[in-house]
Amino acid sequence: MSTTDMNNAKAKKRKKVKLAGPVNELFIQWLEEWYTETAMKGSKIQYAFGKALVSLKRYPLPLKSGKECLILEHFGPGICVKLDRRLSEYKKEHPDLFPDDEEEPNNVEPVDTQSSDVVEVLNSPPAKKANKSPKKSSYMPAKNSVAFAVFVAMHENGLDCSIEEQQLQIVVKRIINKPCPSSCMDNLIKRGLVVENSNSDVFTLTRTGREVAELVYAKYLLSKGRPDRERSNNDKIMSYNSRLTDFDLIPLGSSNPKDEPKEVINLDDDANSATSSQSSRFKNEIIQLDSQTSQSQFSSRSQSSSQMSSKSEPSDSQTSTQSELNSQASSEDTVCMLPNSFDVILIVDNHETGARMTVQTETIEELTKLGVKHDVKGLKIGDFTWIARDAYGNELVLPYIVERKRMDDFAQSIKDSRFQEQKFRLKKCGLKNLIYLVENYGSNMFLGLPLTSVLQAATNTEVIDKFTVKFTQNHADSMVYLQGMTTFLTSLYRGKTLMSTTSKDEITQDFEEDILNLLKFKQFNQMSNKARNYKVKEMFVKQMMQLSGLSLAKAMVIVEKYPTPLLLINAFHEHGHDLLADLKYTQLGTRIGNAISNALYQFYTRQTFT
Numbered sequence: 001m002s003t004t005d006m007n008n009a010k011a012k013k014r015k016k017v018k019l020a021g022p023v024n025e026l027f028i029q030w031l032e033e034w035y036t037e038t039a040m041k042g043s044k045i046q047y048a049f050g051k052a053l054v055s056l057k058r059y060p061l062p063l064k065s066g067k068e069c070l071i072l073e074h075f076g077p078g079i080c081v082k083l084d085r086r087l088s089e090y091k092k093e094h095p096d097l098f099p100d101d102e103e104e105p106n107n108v109e110p111v112d113t114q115s116s117d118v119v120e121v122l123n124s125p126p127a128k129k130a131n132k133s134p135k136k137s138s139y140m141p142a143k144n145s146v147a148f149a150v151f152v153a154m155h156e157n158g159l160d161c162s163i164e165e166q167q168l169q170i171v172v173k174r175i176i177n178k179p180c181p182s183s184c185m186d187n188l189i190k191r192g193l194v195v196e197n198s199n200s201d202v203f204t205l206t207r208t209g210r211e212v213a214e215l216v217y218a219k220y221l222l223s224k225g226r227p228d229r230e231r232s233n234n235d236k237i238m239s240y241n242s243r244l245t246d247f248d249l250i251p252l253g254s255s256n257p258k259d260e261p262k263e264v265i266n267l268d269d270d271a272n273s274a275t276s277s278q279s280s281r282f283k284n285e286i287i288q289l290d291s292q293t294s295q296s297q298f299s300s301r302s303q304s305s306s307q308m309s310s311k312s313e314p315s316d317s318q319t320s321t322q323s324e325l326n327s328q329a330s331s332e333d334t335v336c337m338l339p340n341s342f343d344v345i346l347i348v349d350n351h352e353t354g355a356r357m358t359v360q361t362e363t364i365e366e367l368t369k370l371g372v373k374h375d376v377k378g379l380k381i382g383d384f385t386w387i388a389r390d391a392y393g394n395e396l397v398l399p400y401i402v403e404r405k406r407m408d409d410f411a412q413s414i415k416d417s418r419f420q421e422q423k424f425r426l427k428k429c430g431l432k433n434l435i436y437l438v439e440n441y442g443s444n445m446f447l448g449l450p451l452t453s454v455l456q457a458a459t460n461t462e463v464i465d466k467f468t469v470k471f472t473q474n475h476a477d478s479m480v481y482l483q484g485m486t487t488f489l490t491s492l493y494r495g496k497t498l499m500s501t502t503s504k505d506e507i508t509q510d511f512e513e514d515i516l517n518l519l520k521f522k523q524f525n526q527m528s529n530k531a532r533n534y535k536v537k538e539m540f541v542k543q544m545m546q547l548s549g550l551s552l553a554k555a556m557v558i559v560e561k562y563p564t565p566l567l568l569i570n571a572f573h574e575h576g577h578d579l580l581a582d583l584k585y586t587q588l589g590t591r592i593g594n595a596i597s598n599a600l601y602q603f604y605t606r607q608t609f610t
Contacts, residue, residue: 022097023063023087027056030086031079052079060197061206070471076451077440077473140215146184149175151216154194154205156463156587162197162204171587175220335394335500335520342390342498344398344490346372346482347521349379366479372486377521380528381429383437384482386489387521388498395521396498398489399507400433401426404478407441411449414457420545423465424552428538429528430504430519435468436461439478464553464586537563547599554592557585558600569604577601 031053038046051074059072066083069075091098141147153171154163163171172180185203188194193209196202205213348363367374379385384402387395403422405413413419426434438458441447447454462469472478492511501507501517504527508516519527534542540563541555558580562568572579580597584590 023065024056024059026087026090027063027066027069027083028053030083031056034082048074048076048079060195060204140212143219144176146172146176146178146180147188148216148220149178150180150184150188150194151205151209151213152220154203154209155213155217162202165201165203167588168203174587333500335390335396335498337388337390337394337396337498339495339497342388342494343373344486344493345387345389346374346486347379347385347387348374348376349383350376351378351383362475363479366476367482370479370483372479372483378525380525381425385431386486388493388518394500396500396518397431397521397524398493398518399431399509400435400485400489401429401431402435402437402482402485404437404439406439407454408447410438410458411447411454414449414454417546419457420552421542423461423467424541424545425528426467427465427552430507430524432507432509433468434466435470437478437481438469438471439475440471440473460551464551540565544600547596547603550596550600554585554596557583557592565604568600572601572605 031049035046035049035053038049052069052072055073055075056069063069066080066087069080069083070077141151149172150168152175153168156171169180172178185194185196188209189196192206193212194203195206197204346367348367364374364376382401383404386398386400388398389395403426410419413422436458458469458471461467470481472481493516496511497515499515499517500520502519502523504519506517507519537559540559541552543565544550544555544558545552558568561583562571577598578594580592580600581594583592583597585592
């Protein structure tokens with residue numbers, strides 16, 4: 001058999017991935033039409049349509065809107081909006097072809113595929129009882145199972161959520177120290193969560209699979225660094241005995257009856273049985289907490305009625321207990337907020353509102369119009385964050401912070417190196433959920449940098465630095481996003497008991513716990529002050545990041561191995577200029593490379609510079 005015949009035979013056996021959905025075919029038809037029209041006119045826009053067309057034809061998964069095309073290469077907001085308008089007109093002309101649209105609730109929006117991070121999925125409003133098809137989001141793999149690790153690996157691999165089988169095995173092995181059997185992937189494929197691409201060794205998440213992956217990855221992020229998260233509830237309560245005086249812990253109350261627990265299904269045949277999806281609550285149990293500070297002086301706090309008028313009114317039993325707890329605060333001034341005894345409030349940086357009068361007016365007016373509880377304060381870092389405030393004026397910071405950038409300011413911050421420094425400070429602030437909110441600036445044509453460079457920086461921030469990157473159309477759209485986040489955080493925290501802590505390392509990241517440790521707002525602001533005494537390692541990182549091409553991720557890996565400049569210099573003298581070349585700074589094993597290693601060698605070992 002000739003080589004040509006063999007190739008033809010292989011081509012016949014090769015699987016083909018068809019576009020799964022009529023919307024994809026419509027988009028291809030319209031893009032071809034627009035490409036032809038612009039080509040006949042000699043317009044340069046033809047190249048944009050042509051590139052988008054090629055990219056769409058390669059995409060195997062079904063699309064439901066033009067907005068979802070933003071995850072594809074060569075698709076910008078302009079083309080996506082144009083597709084959505086054409087699709088809307090087409091649906092009006094052919095309503096019989098889209099019967100499912102009438103059954104969908106009005107308040108449910110399509111998944112925002114621009115941001116694949118934790119908060120983006122959690123931001124979607126909870127499904128109402130009227131929704132007849134909530135099952136797709138109720139299936140979750142058990143923690144630490146192979147399926148759990150598969151979703152984490154595919155989510156970490158980038159916006160397209162595709163991964164090669166060999167690479168998948170490596171990442172799964174790293175996460176749970178187990179191999180990934182083929183039976184697990186078969187189960188995921190049967191459930192419609194994963195599809196196997198044409199070359200049979202690449203797996204891609206479906207739309208439903210992406211939603212599951214977002215939730216799984218959220219659990220994974222929140223559980224990292226918490227080796228003791230499986231302790232019994234008694235151990236959790238007793239961990240506070242060094243900060244609380246002796247008191248009887250009243251029942252914390254039942255959870256919201258509307259918040260039904262999600263069904264936990266183990267997709268891994270070899271994994272252990274799934275653990276309970278919700279931790280048990282303490283009911284009608286009195287626990288004595290030992291403390292060495294029982295002899296200390298106690299003082300009660302009060303606030304004027306005018307300050308309390310805007311707060312939510314707790315019940316009589318909660319008010320009396322809350323008053324007792326706060327009046328018995330130790331010398332460390334520990335704050336305890338019982339469930340449903342506090343408000344979640346959006347904090348707006350006064351520099352954010354004071355930069356320009358128009359911005360100030362727009363921000364306050366939009367938030368007021370949307371009914372968002374907000375307050376304007378000076379933030380040492382970030383533009384927005386959220387606090388829990390009780391009737392006594394105590395304020396605890398929730399572990400979410402937002403840095404807002406307009407596209408032109410975003411590009412300028414990249415040029416003058418503010419971008420890297422801001423990311424560094426945000427990572428050090430102690431709040432684990434970091435959000436980069438980027439607003440469009442007109443047509444995004446005059447930014448001072450190529451648009452591709454700006455988008456690449458945003459992608460690196462999301463994929464490498466593990467930020468949530470959210471793109472919005474304008475300032476009003478940003479305020480709507482903040483409204484959704486405020487609603488979500490209110491529902492997430494209102495049933496929890498909040499405790500103050502004095503250390504960033506003690507902030508609770510596991511939301512399945514009933515008692516959460518949070519920093520006081522005043523303390524958080526003091527710790528985030530830019531003008532502070534840096535540690536040697538922190539200053540070392542800032543120094544290295546002045547080198548072009550040396551990102552925060554690379555600098556952090558270097559200082560983990562060589563915490564001081566002296567140690568690095570000695571190592572360079574001993575091993576030469578290729579010392580850092582093979583150092584890996586990503587989970588996929590990406591090397592720092594010879595160029596950066598040699599540049600650092602020259603900088604730290606040469607006596608003079610010419």
